[in-house]
Amino acid sequence: MASLLRPSHELTYAAAEIVLQGCMKKAAEIGVPQCIAIVDTGGHLLAFARMDGAKFHAQRSATQKAITAASTRGATGAAPQDFGVNLSLATGGMTTNLKGGLPILRDGQLVGAVGIGSGTGEQDVEVAQAGIAALEKALAAN
Amino acid sequence: MASLLRPSHELTYAAAEIVLQGCMKKAAEIGVPQCIAIVDTGGHLLAFARMDGAKFHAQRSATQKAITAASTRGATGAAPQDFGVNLSLATGGMTTNLKGGLPILRDGQLVGAVGIGSGTGEQDVEVAQAGIAALEKALAAN
Amino acid sequence: MASLLRPSHELTYAAAEIVLQGCMKKAAEIGVPQCIAIVDTGGHLLAFARMDGAKFHAQRSATQKAITAASTRGATGAAPQDFGVNLSLATGGMTTNLKGGLPILRDGQLVGAVGIGSGTGEQDVEVAQAGIAALEKALAAN
Amino acid sequence: MASLLRPSHELTYAAAEIVLQGCMKKAAEIGVPQCIAIVDTGGHLLAFARMDGAKFHAQRSATQKAITAASTRGATGAAPQDFGVNLSLATGGMTTNLKGGLPILRDGQLVGAVGIGSGTGEQDVEVAQAGIAALEKALAAN
Numbered sequence: 001m002a003s004l005l006r007p008s009h010e011l012t013y014a015a016a017e018i019v020l021q022g023c024m025k026k027a028a029e030i031g032v033p034q035c036i037a038i039v040d041t042g043g044h045l046l047a048f049a050r051m052d053g054a055k056f057h058a059q060r061s062a063t064q065k066a067i068t069a070a071s072t073r074g075a076t077g078a079a080p081q082d083f084g085v086n087l088s089l090a091t092g093g094m095t096t097n098l099k100g101g102l103p104i105l106r107d108g109q110l111v112g113a114v115g116i117g118s119g120t121g122e123q124d125v126e127v128a129q130a131g132i133a134a135l136e137k138a139l140a141a142n
Numbered sequence: 143m144a145s146l147l148r149p150s151h152e153l154t155y156a157a158a159e160i161v162l163q164g165c166m167k168k169a170a171e172i173g174v175p176q177c178i179a180i181v182d183t184g185g186h187l188l189a190f191a192r193m194d195g196a197k198f199h200a201q202r203s204a205t206q207k208a209i210t211a212a213s214t215r216g217a218t219g220a221a222p223q224d225f226g227v228n229l230s231l232a233t234g235g236m237t238t239n240l241k242g243g244l245p246i247l248r249d250g251q252l253v254g255a256v257g258i259g260s261g262t263g264e265q266d267v268e269v270a271q272a273g274i275a276a277l278e279k280a281l282a283a284n
Numbered sequence: 285m286a287s288l289l290r291p292s293h294e295l296t297y298a299a300a301e302i303v304l305q306g307c308m309k310k311a312a313e314i315g316v317p318q319c320i321a322i323v324d325t326g327g328h329l330l331a332f333a334r335m336d337g338a339k340f341h342a343q344r345s346a347t348q349k350a351i352t353a354a355s356t357r358g359a360t361g362a363a364p365q366d367f368g369v370n371l372s373l374a375t376g377g378m379t380t381n382l383k384g385g386l387p388i389l390r391d392g393q394l395v396g397a398v399g400i401g402s403g404t405g406e407q408d409v410e411v412a413q414a415g416i417a418a419l420e421k422a423l424a425a426n
Numbered sequence: 427m428a429s430l431l432r433p434s435h436e437l438t439y440a441a442a443e444i445v446l447q448g449c450m451k452k453a454a455e456i457g458v459p460q461c462i463a464i465v466d467t468g469g470h471l472l473a474f475a476r477m478d479g480a481k482f483h484a485q486r487s488a489t490q491k492a493i494t495a496a497s498t499r500g501a502t503g504a505a506p507q508d509f510g511v512n513l514s515l516a517t518g519g520m521t522t523n524l525k526g527g528l529p530i531l532r533d534g535q536l537v538g539a540v541g542i543g544s545g546t547g548e549q550d551v552e553v554a555q556a557g558i559a560a561l562e563k564a565l566a567a568n
Contacts, residue, residue: 002154002156003154003156004153004154004156004157004160004277004280004281004284005151005152005153005154005157005248005253005281006151006152006153006154006336007149007150007151008149008150008151008152009147009148009149009150010147010148010150011146011147011148012144012145012146012147012148012478013475013476013477013478014144014145014146015146015147017475018146040184040482041184042182042183042184042185042186042340042482043184043186043340043341044184044476044482044485045474045476045485046475046476047474047475047476048471048473048474048475049439049442049443049472049473049474050439050470050471050472050473051439052438052439052440056466056468056470059470059471067341068341070340071339071340071341071342072339072341073339082365083382083405085369086365086368086369086372086380086381086382087345087382089369089372089373089377089380090344090345090348090349090372090377090380090382091341091344091345091348091377092344092377093377094341094344095341095345106147111147135146138146139146139147142146148478154336155333155334155335155336159333182340184340184482185482185483186334186340186343187332187334187343188333188334189332189333189334190329190331190332190333191297191300191301191330191331191332192297192328192329192330192331193297194296194297194298198324198326198328201328201329209483210483212482213481213482213483213484214481214483215481224507225524225547227511228507228510228511228514228522228523228524229487229524231511231514231515231519231522232486232487232490232491232514232519232522232524233483233486233487233490233519234486234519235519236483236486237483237487
């Protein structure tokens, strides 16, 4: 018989806060105020921060990057431009092809995602990576 | 240290199909064609059926009932009317106070939800319950 | 006198289920979990499945592909990109230029449509075609 | 001559975090996990937390409460129900008549707002008040 329930793990708020703090520390280091969104595996917001000086519209793009990374279980911004635009339109803007969204994986399984907006794509990715690294360090120490 | 990951379970598609078939069987029995939506714990659609004769707008209400039941981890339609309408407006229609949405629980934990629309509230609930009963039977036999 | 009524045919739920199963069989064969949406001639959802591992945002893109195929009575994704984007914007995202939506025709008349999402455009089309082929086989045997 | 510039103050992220922590402390005390949204005077999100166990749809209602409180510079939920529903409809759900949104004032001027969702209206208000009290304490000590 086919399996009926799939075991999974979700970030707690405590974990989301660690990702958030790791992102903010890196953003401060590189001098780029950011919007930072952490979502669960269903793309629902767990934690958000708009640092002083970050663009207010980036609240939305950061969140969409996190949702996209959760849905695809991969980094955002890798699709060809035409495909990315069409997919964004077809999903009511839920999916974005902007860089700065990364899945958060544990033993290869999705446990959440992070999206960063307000810097360049490269800065956004760097800040997202720092947040995930902070969580990995905390998980290793746990 | 606070716990960083929360273990959970999600319905597989095989499980969603069992709920769907259980609902359709009951709907046929009582002679009321229904829209049936099964969602995961994040409220994302897993399986849907509109039986011949069901209202097409009920696709949306059935889905919103399932989403609401997943979010609240309870049966839909129990809120006072004023509160329910205000909450529905405040969430862009994502939350509904119509009867016919039920959470699917396993050992007290949410694993998904079902929403039924096109009948009366009572018929919708009856059909939702039959779908969950079918899953419980399959889980017990597994 | 002008003709006042136009005869038409609509897929029943039983037919939609045959399309769905045909799609899922092909998706399993090629190892690509998919979101599968079947709509009627008015673009209203009849049946939907999200296979284990398919992206959750593809629920929406698969549905929009099916709606677009029903509205245009043709395969999706064939428009020049600029026109496709403008049309998508003008219809609030209801029309998509992504590949993976196909009309379901019977004697040259539209009876419904299917939309697939979560794979590449080519994989999505292949799975949609398999679903329609399964229905045609069932119609021939009927 | 008419005055051409109006001085104003905005919460920094540091202040938003103090409100957030004050809210979370009270929510933990009363045993009600909450969604907490802090916005600036323009209604744009500064900080957000969904505590473990809070309903995911409350992300949206909490945010709309904060936006409404910022726009009206008053507590949410005080309008007559008919007026509240009409206003919510007229603003595309941006204005809500649910309780749980409070403006954050300094010397009688708006500096931001907080919105709480997932508990009863009374619990939401209590948690919002605790967040503002935490900020006032920090401002007094500064």
